[in-house]
Amino acid sequence: MTTAVGSPQTRGVDGPRGVGDLGRPGDSTLARIGRAYEHQFLLYKRTWRGSLFNSFLSPVLFLLAMGVGLGSYVDKGGGGALGGVPYLAFLAPGLLAATVMQTAAFEATFPIMAGFVWIKRYHAMHATPLEPRDIALGQLAWTATRITLVGAIFALVMVPFGAVHSPLVILAIPAATLTGLAFATPIAAYAATQNTMNRFNYIFRFGITPLFLFSGTFFPVEQLPGFLQPIAWVTPLYHGVALSRELALGTIGGEPLAAIVHLGVLLLFVVGGLVACLVAFDRRLLK
Amino acid sequence: MSGGTSRASLVTRILPPVPFGSRRAIHPFERSLYLYRRTWLVLASGFFEPLFYLLAVGFGIGALVGSVPGPNGEAVPYQLFVAPALLASSAMNGAIFEVTFNVYGKLRWEKVYDAMLATPLGVGDIALGEIAWALFRGLLYAIGFVLVMLVLGLFRSPFFLLAIPAAMLIGFAFAAVGMAATTFVRSWQDFDLIQLVILPLVPLLGDVLPDQHVPARAPGRHPADAPVSRRGPHSVARVGGDRTEPPGPRRVPGGDGRRRAVRRLAAT
Numbered sequence: 063m064t065t066a067v068g069s070p071q072t073r074g075v076d077g078p079r080g081v082g083d084l085g086r087p088g089d090s091t092l093a094r095i096g097r098a099y100e101h102q103f104l105l106y107k108r109t110w111r112g113s114l115f116n117s118f119l120s121p122v123l124f125l126l127a128m129g130v131g132l133g134s135y136v137d138k139g140g141g142g143a144l145g146g147v148p149y150l151a152f153l154a155p156g157l158l159a160a161t162v163m164q165t166a167a168f169e170a171t172f173p174i175m176a177g178f179v180w181i182k183r184y185h186a187m188h189a190t191p192l193e194p195r196d197i198a199l200g201q202l203a204w205t206a207t208r209i210t211l212v213g214a215i216f217a218l219v220m221v222p223f224g225a226v227h228s229p230l231v232i233l234a235i236p237a238a239t240l241t242g243l244a245f246a247t248p249i250a251a252y253a254a255t256q257n258t259m260n261r262f263n264y265i266f267r268f269g270i271t272p273l274f275l276f277s278g279t280f281f282p283v284e285q286l287p288g289f290l291q292p293i294a295w296v297t298p299l300y301h302g303v304a305l306s307r308e309l310a311l312g313t314i315g316g317e318p319l320a321a322i323v324h325l326g327v328l329l330l331f332v333v334g335g336l337v338a339c340l341v342a343f344d345r346r347l348l349k
Numbered sequence: 350m351s352g353g354t355s356r357a358s359l360v361t362r363i364l365p366p367v368p369f370g371s372r373r374a375i376h377p378f379e380r381s382l383y384l385y386r387r388t389w390l391v392l393a394s395g396f397f398e399p400l401f402y403l404l405a406v407g408f409g410i411g412a413l414v415g416s417v418p419g420p421n422g423e424a425v426p427y428q429l430f431v432a433p434a435l436l437a438s439s440a441m442n443g444a445i446f447e448v449t450f451n452v453y454g455k456l457r458w459e460k461v462y463d464a465m466l467a468t469p470l471g472v473g474d475i476a477l478g479e480i481a482w483a484l485f486r487g488l489l490y491a492i493g494f495v496l497v498m499l500v501l502g503l504f505r506s507p508f509f510l511l512a513i514p515a516a517m518l519i520g521f522a523f524a525a526v527g528m529a530a531t532t533f534v535r536s537w538q539d540f541d542l543i544q545l546v547i548l549p550l551v552p553l554l555g556d557v558l559p560d561q562h563v564p565a566r567a568p569g570r571h572p573a574d575a576p577v578s579r580r581g582p583h584s585v586a587r588v589g590g591d592r593t594e595p596p597g598p599r600r601v602p603g604g605d606g607r608r609r610a611v612r613r614l615a616a617t
Contacts, residue, residue, distance in 0.1 A: 105538075112541035116548065123549055128410075135427075136413045143413060172537060180458045259454060260388055267394040275405035281413055 094192050098200020099207075101183065106208070117212045120161060121154075121219040128280070129153050129225065143282060147311065154225035155310035156279040159238045159302040162213045166242030167249055167270045169205045171262040174253035177201070178346055188347045198250075198343035202336070205246045206239055213238035220310070228312025237309060240328045241302025245270075247335025254342035273299045301327045373470050377478025378485070380461075392486065396493040399439035403497065407431050432503040433512055436494050440487050440516035441547075444524040447483035449543055452531050480524045487520035488513070 133149035277299040308314040407428030419425035455461035
């Protein structure tokens with residue numbers, strides 16, 4: 063336990079109150095994380111329709127317009143730059159990872175900051191036996207659930223489009239989730255330090271949008287000017303897109319080493335972001 | 350406003366509200382101007398988004414696509430084809446973002462409008478001022494984008510300068526409708542519903558593809574025939590309302606305080 067225990071601000075002057083359903087001091091860490099997770103789940107239960115339907119509509123529209131429509135022009139042009147792969151099959155798995163990244167980034171900005179500044183839900187949670195790390199992990203576990211749902215729906219939509227060339231596409235869903243978390247964890251750590259939403263614009267304008275467009279989702283990174291390619295290599299989305307594409311096309315067996323590198327880079331970002339997140343939540347709630 | 354109200358309000362709902370609004374609408378606009386003087390980088394950063402799209406879609410995907418049939422059948426390089434469409438859709442996106450996320454944040458969380466209503470400003474002034482700001486912001490971006498098109502040589506006729514007012518028209522239509530939609534938003538999750546409407550319009554159906562692939566024309570490409578632009582002024586009137594009228598249950602801001610308070614409590 064931390065120094066906050068028993069301090070009047072966080073515990074109430076007359077001892078531990080409100081312990082009923084909010085979590086008990088004796089709960090295991092996992093149970094406490096579950097409480098924080100449950101909060102998000104209950105919220106989502108009230109508003110899931112819109113977001114779930116969008117999760118269907120977005121891949122349908124993108125694959126229809128860009129994969130099928132624009133793809134017909136790309137394939138007519140020979141498609142040599144794509145290694146003979148139809149544009150739809152090239153685009154779809156990349157877009158899977160990129161879409162999950164976008165959702166993850168959004169979930170890690172406004173809702174996190176709102177939880178500290180506007181709604182103050184994290185402060186409310188902290189007034190119970192939940193520790194900052196329980197709150198952070200519960201929140202991130204929910205983000206992971208949410209983006210896995212988005213990824214799974216996307217993968218499902220890919221099937222009738224004929225954009226799936228291997229049953230390994232199932233593994234592209236956790237790969238996309240990992241990609242999303244590689245963004246969500248460091249961004250959530252940053253969001254936990256913010257009091258307004260102004261700076262989030264920078265993240266989206268100069269981070270998420272350029273990555274979405276230039277990380278090999280829509281066209282191979284080899285088409286980028288030479289000096290930009292190394293930048294693509296160190297961003298998580300490039301690795302997420304490559305991994306997801308190798309899985310959906312079933313070409314992953316050809317280059318196992320590359321796949322391990324992709325996975326390693328993603329894990330590095332997730333672990334680093336996670337640590338940053340724990341520190342940020344700790345600082346914010348215990349200051 | 351009692352005698353002949355119905356006719357007068359009918360007229361204000363059909364005609365553009367600008368001549369009928371009060372001159373105080375300048376003040377919310379002024380507020381934004383002051384605010385962004387301090388955070389001008391946020392404002393400037395908005396210029397890069399359409400630029401990134403132009404580079405990625407026009408040149409990145411364009412290199413894969415080559416040429417596409419243009420409006421009159423002749424082959425057009427893809428970047429030339431897609432650039433004006435990106436201008437239009439970025440005008441739409443910019444307007445929507447400004448009047449949905451930003452307005453919702455000010456309305457619901459930052460309580461900016463509550464503060465404004467404590468001054469002689471009316472609800473209509475606020476709506477008008479905010480839409481004017483969204484348009485001004487859009488204008489800056491449209492000019493920037495057209496300059497980039499000019500530098501990159503992505504035009505074939507000097508008429509492409511008229512794309513700026515066309516983009517403004519799109520921006521106005523979506524700003525007004527978007528603001529009306531924002532008043533119905535209950536939580537951040539509801540922005541998914543707004544996205545639901547926007548998604549099919551954005552660079553996909555009308556913008557990145559030649560016409561024969563497009564089942565119905567997206568308003569983004571043809572501002573003049575968009576039903577949306579006709580609905581714009583009407584929505585302003587609705588969001589703005591008139592303070593002498595009994596506030597409708599969802600007329601925000603300045604509407605039914607009790608109901609809002611209940612909602613606010615329910616959400617927290």
